[in-house]
Amino acid sequence: MKETYHIHGMSCNGCRAHVEQTLSNVEGVAKVSVDLKKAEAVVEMDDQLSLADLQVAMEKDGGHYSIHELGAHHHEVEKARKVENGNGVFYCPMHCEGDKTYTEPGDCPVCGMDLVEEVSAVPSGAQEYTCPMHPEIVRDAPGDCPICGMDLVPKQADISAEEKSYNKLLHKFKVAVAFTLPIFIIAMSDMIPGNPLQDVLGRKYWNWIQFGLSLPVVFYATWMFFERAYRSVKTWNLNMFTLIGIGAGVAWLFSVFAILVPDFFPPQFKTDQGTVHVYFEAATVILTLVLFGQLLEARAHSKTNSAVKELLKLAPNKAVRVVDGKEETITIDQIVKGDLLRVKPGDKIPVDGIITEGESVVDESMITGEPVPVQKEEGATVHSGTINGKGSFIMKAEKVGAETLLSQIIDMVNKASRSQAPIQKLADKISGYFVPTVVFVSVVTFIVWVIFGPEPVYVYALVNAIAVLIIACPCALGLATPMSVMVGVGKGAQSGVLIKNAEALERMAKIDTLVIDKTGTITEGKPSVEGLYAVADFDSNKVLQYIVSLNQYSEHPLADATVQYGKAQGVAVLKVLDFDSVTGKGVRGKIGDESVVLGNEQMMVGSEVPISEALKSEVEVYQKQGKTVSYLAVNDKAAGYVVIGDKIKETSKKAIQKLQDSGIAVVMLTGDNWNTAKAVADALNLADFKAGMLPQDKLAEVERLQAQGKKVAVAGDGINDAPALAKSDVGIAMGTGTDVAIESAAITLVKGDLHGIVKAYGLSRAVMENIKQNLFFALIYNTVGIPIAAGVLYPVFGLLLSPMIAALAMSFSSVSVIANALRLRTKKIDE
Structure with missing residues (x-):
């Protein structure tokens, strides 16, 4: 007994193997085969097992995966999930786990970056309609609302998970700015002569106000940074958020501790009013600036796969199907192989197929990159997404859905975008040592300032140590290769x-x-027969008939040319037995009682067919003109040859x-x-x-x-x-x-x-040059930025880098890497 189930939650081959093993351990299960791509499990059972039995096994395994029957309910669940989570395929932009993808949005467990949504490779033509007054009413076709009677209108496409993520970050950024700005103003009031805020409340109370204002910033708007930092330490996948969490966390916790137990601190940490210097403004400004950087990255990420999105836009969502001479408008999801489709002037071609009636000029620039329109006649192949010119034609659908060239292009681009170049191994190796090294440098900075710094030494030590943690950016290093x-x-x-x-x-x-x-x-690969010649007593019509009969089984372009030529001449195709194709040489077989061989001179030599010098000389005349010549031999005797031309x-x-x-x-x-x-x-x-x-x-x-x-x-x-x-x-x-x-x-x-x-x-030269620019920029940025943050310029120039400026610089370092990668979109690659 065999049943097929849908498995939800698998994202890699490791998941597939784990699910396979879990189901195999269920009593009564004989064999299990899990398909990761289809997210399906074929379960062979000795006796019928209920779905509940299998579900219990999956739940005992930890609940990471779920099993469902293949049915309408499941498809509704999947549809709802995709509305919520985009197309259901997410990956890390830094490719920390290679090609691994996830089914839901979230953070990368290695680097902490927001997962990026993959653009669907299969365009969908389904259009839904809804009532403007009652959005809960959704139909597959236009009509009237059953509640209020209003006409249903086309439903606007759901925004992508990528856009949802951006909007969520934007909302949090607005909250962070709203609460950080007053904290910053309070903290900077000391720089205003007379400090008017001190006339309203004492410094102690303003510190408590800053604490209160910082809570929404830390525990709502930017709490995800601390979650990522904690997870990175727990799994020891140290990353950018480790440094941010430690740096901003130390500054905020120090400030909280300072207002709770000010007497714990030595005098050098205190102001003339006896309060301790707090760094709520540094912590919140740092976190807000990092959030701003994440916001810019989210917007920039949407542009990096804009090429795929533009390709996706090429696919039309409707087509005109011809049934018994009548035309009907359908969505592309309804097209099946063999359908006859009418393509009108200016229309986009819906799927891949062959023109069966009519002719036109087709603009294929969107998939070939060449601006010259291509003439298409009966028998010509056309591709989804290309644009018909002024003519009208009927085509037969041959490839639909994921099989079309456009879908295959999008799928190939998605897979290639997630792959790793060997040069990235260098960046990964550096990143592996990066965070521990920065933490070490931060600790050394603190110690050096305590020993050699001016008073108040601990204040200088703390501020500079935090600046070192904040300015370091392994993210820029990690993004250098995958973005390009x-x-x-x-x-x-x-x-x-x-x-x-x-x-x-x-x-x-x-x-x-x-x-x-x-x-x-x-050459063009569209060869045509330019001449056919018989030898001695052989009839030229029989020579052509034998050539066409043999070549009907060959896939070689030259063979196809002879078959088309024979059909045009009305040649009757004969039955061939014992057909054999010798790659690079020719073909052979039996026609009736005769042994027939067709191919080049090597084929003739291998078949022990003698070729006279006179015949060779005759053939060489055409060969020296760049023509291809195939000999025909019948019963080990040369019978003739065919001359085929293929234009360069x-x-x-x-x-x-x-x-x-x-x-x-x-x-x-x-x-x-x-x-x-x-x-x-x-x-x-x-x-x-x-x-x-x-x-x-x-x-x-x-x-x-x-x-x-x-x-x-x-x-x-x-x-x-x-x-x-x-x-x-x-x-x-x-x-x-x-x-x-x-x-x-x-x-x-x-x-x-x-x-x-x-x-x-x-293109390859441009991409590699861009990657090297990004790696150089990221390495130089950190090589120069970290020492400046540590205070190397202070002894000579008296300059120190504020942690807030360090946060701003860190945020823009990643954005600048992405911006540099985006320059490739305008790069000329054919010169």
Whole structure:
């Protein structure tokens, strides 16, 4: 007996394994399989177990996870949860736990930062309607309110969890300012001649007023900082909030202790009125400024993934479906594979599919980064989010929901944004020692001031020790890499360059050798038959029929060209038995009683088919023009050949020249013959090329280059490129190529254009430069700021850094790192 349940609360593979183990231990359960992505558990039972039995086991495990039946009630719960918590996927912006995500907003358990909401990869077209007078009334379609009869209006989209977090911080910041400002005025009144406040009340009473005003600031507006500080010490994940909690906490507790038992303190801590100097203004101003910094960071974070949000906006929420010649408007959630959809002039294309009727010009710049509209005719592929021109056409839906190119782009950008670049390991290592070192420096500062400082020595010692704790900012160091990666990956997506992970960005910036394939990479990958010739007694129609029949089972672009050509000629396709594809060479099979082989010269040699010198000379004429020629052999005898032309992409020569000017050696490896390869290489001014390369040969060449110390990137689009793509330092797949090539690559070019490699290289260089700027800024900031806070300038210049100024500087250090990362959005990457 097998049942499927929904599991709520899992966020990583560790959770998945834990749930699997917990359910497996339930008596009567034979086998459990948990899917993290689907959040589902398939439970095989000897006898039927109730949901309650499984729930008891989960609750005994600590209640971290919950189990539900898959049903309407569960989906309503999930829907309500997503309204409250955004799309239900949150992660730490500093990636402290790698790719780990959470289902609810909160703080990172390692660094204490607010978790950031991930943008949903699947656009939703569902529109809800509500009554303006009775918002509790929600319907899926327009109509009348059952209570008051008013027309229902479209419901405004719920604000994101990110926006909710910002609004919450904004409210707390307003409260903090409202109570901190009077504290600051009271504390600074001593600087006003005559101090008019002293005529109203004595200093002792003003100290108690400051204490009262500080309570909402400490215990409401900024209490989360102390919670994070406590958690960081408890788990020993020391971070920025550890320092803030200690620094501001010491200042506030010192002040409370001072007004409660003033006689405990020595005279040097007291004023002329016998009261002790209090630091309520320092504590509250520090906390308010840190809160202000968090507020700015929250706003800046929303801009770092703005590229993904812009991509998400591209998806329309409605489509026009054609059923039996009649048109109906539906939401994109209702589209299923095979639906016929009408796309009118100016409309956004709802899903991925193929045009079945009509033609138009489509603007694909939003996913390819290229501003030139593309002509689309019957049989052409169109993608979700692109914009139709003036024509109208009917398309057949082939990929919907998460399968569309737009959804895959958004998903890839999300995953890449959460990945860690190797350079981040340096920052993580430094951060690991950072907080204990700062605490040590703070203690040393206190001791040094007590021993060598002027009177009142303890006051100077306390203030400077607190300043050291407050100004130090491991947060800026931790944000340096992930912020640049997030913005850079988004920038790439808008330019048609999809980055699988941050490591690929770092590696791409270091490449010095680029290996490229010919067909579909340098050339357009849209080959066409330019001639077909029979040998001796063979009939040309029969040659074409055999070629088309064999190639109907092949995925190679050249094979598809011959099949399309044969269909146009009205050729009848014959049945093929014992079909076999030899990667990089050709295909073979049996048609009737005849053994048929089709492929390049290597295929003929391997099949022991003799090729006469006269036939070779005839073929070489076309090969020297850059054409590809495939021989056909029937019963081990040459029967004819087909000439296929594949135009070189207009951007190939310019892109290769730019890469060479950047110091990158470009090498062409092709499975085609030497004459064809030479013709293409000459057209592109490529001195380094190799022909007749099988997949294993390409792989061996990549390994040879790497053994020479080269940093090798490989660009290709076919199955035969997959081994080399996987072995290379950076694999670059043409988005127009096969799924195997794309899966093997670290970078995918949506348009399948060599100019995209120029963009990818420019992007990687820009991101790495930005990361280094951020790391330099963060390190220099702390290297200079901490000694100044400790008071090194005092002996020479008499300058000390107030803890309040230190808090302001600390807050802006993180914001400045994010601001620098945001500059990548306007960076030109194709020059």
